Amino acid sequence: MVGTVESILAEGERAVPYQVDVSDVEAMEDFADDVYAAHGVPRVLVNNAGFTTAGPFLEHTIEDWDRLIGVNLWGLVYGSTFFGRQMIDGGLGGRIINVTSVAAFTPIPLSTPYCTSKAAAQMLTEGLRLEFAGTGVGVTAICPAFVDTGFYDAAQAVGLDEVSARRTRNISKYAAKLVAHSPDTIAKTIVRVAARNPAVVPTPIEARALYLATRVSPGGARLAARFMKVDDLSDLMNRLVPGAVLGRLDHFLEKRLGSKN
Numbered sequence: 001m002v003g004t005v006e007s008i009l010a011e012g013e014r015a016v017p018y019q020v021d022v023s024d025v026e027a028m029e030d031f032a033d034d035v036y037a038a039h040g041v042p043r044v045l046v047n048n049a050g051f052t053t054a055g056p057f058l059e060h061t062i063e064d065w066d067r068l069i070g071v072n073l074w075g076l077v078y079g080s081t082f083f084g085r086q087m088i089d090g091g092l093g094g095r096i097i098n099v100t101s102v103a104a105f106t107p108i109p110l111s112t113p114y115c116t117s118k119a120a121a122q123m124l125t126e127g128l129r130l131e132f133a134g135t136g137v138g139v140t141a142i143c144p145a146f147v148d149t150g151f152y153d154a155a156q157a158v159g160l161d162e163v164s165a166r167r168t169r170n171i172s173k174y175a176a177k178l179v180a181h182s183p184d185t186i187a188k189t190i191v192r193v194a195a196r197n198p199a200v201v202p203t204p205i206e207a208r209a210l211y212l213a214t215r216v217s218p219g220g221a222r223l224a225a226r227f228m229k230v231d232d233l234s235d236l237m238n239r240l241v242p243g244a245v246l247g248r249l250d251h252f253l254e255k256r257l258g259s260k261n
Contacts, residue, residue, distance in 0.1 A: 016038070016039075022070075022078065022079065023067075023070030023071050025078055028078035035083075036086055040090075041092060042087070043092070043093075045079060045084070045095070046190060047080065047097070051071040051072060052068075052111065052114045053114060054158065056110060060113050068113050068117045072118060073117050073120045073124065076098050079096075080096055084132070084137060087137045088135050088137055091136070093135070093136030094136070095138050095140065095197060096139045097194065098124070099142045100142065101118040101143055102145050102202065102207050102210050102211070104119045104121065105122065105214050122143070129199055138197035140197060140200070141199070142190060143203065144186050144202075145202075145210065189204075
């Protein structure tokens with residue numbers, strides 16, 4: 001956050017940092033009041049906070065679910081409620097942009113709770129768009145694919161042994177470095193969206209292709225997801241690949257990433 005503010009200030013623009021727990025209703029209400037007192041009614045709100053876990057469904061605790069739903073769903077509810085009310089009462093219109101995910105419309109192995117939270121966030125966004133129609137406040141869902149934001153560094157491994165959890169996290173982080181898009185790509189899309197007000201924006205191109213595939217053949221998309229099951233692939237790797245080779249893989253990943261998690 002500090003780096004973002006510094007880069008904006010370096011361009012001669014104005015930026016003010018705030019820190020808030022989006023899953024805390026009182027903190028979010030106070031945040032909205034503080035923003036209003038200092039800056040007036042916002043014209044654009046971007047609900048962007050997100051969190052993920054990785055692991056089998058039955059290994060997730062209720063506390064794991066609470067944290068996921070708190071950030072990925074309640075954070076959007078609180079932001080849209082408190083800032084949306086300001087926008088509508090102000091009568092000047094505005095935009096609410098909720099960052100969901102491709103996980104909102106396609107299952108991801110070992111990510112059932114995360115996908116559930118994002119599907120709920122997607123439906124929240126589409127419902128708000130209907131309710132706010134005619135008020136001048138547009139509501140859009142941005143559905144990113146693989147983006148290198150550090151999101152995977154913070155992922156919580158659930159029900160995996162320490163070695164497997166570290167290997168899974170490192171593979172995800174290394175894949176992000178190789179194929180994920182820069183956050184700037186998504187930021188530029190959000191800027192364009194704020195001016196145009198579309199309903200759903202999968203981005204970048206692979207997200208659009210996946211979105212189309214789930215609409216054309218939902219069954220095919222589910223079948224493809226079954227072949228991506230990380231636990232099955234991990235078991236196969238452990239059975240077919242010698243331990244020494246896996247050890248070299250772990251060493252390679254940690255060396256490339258510059259740390260040992």
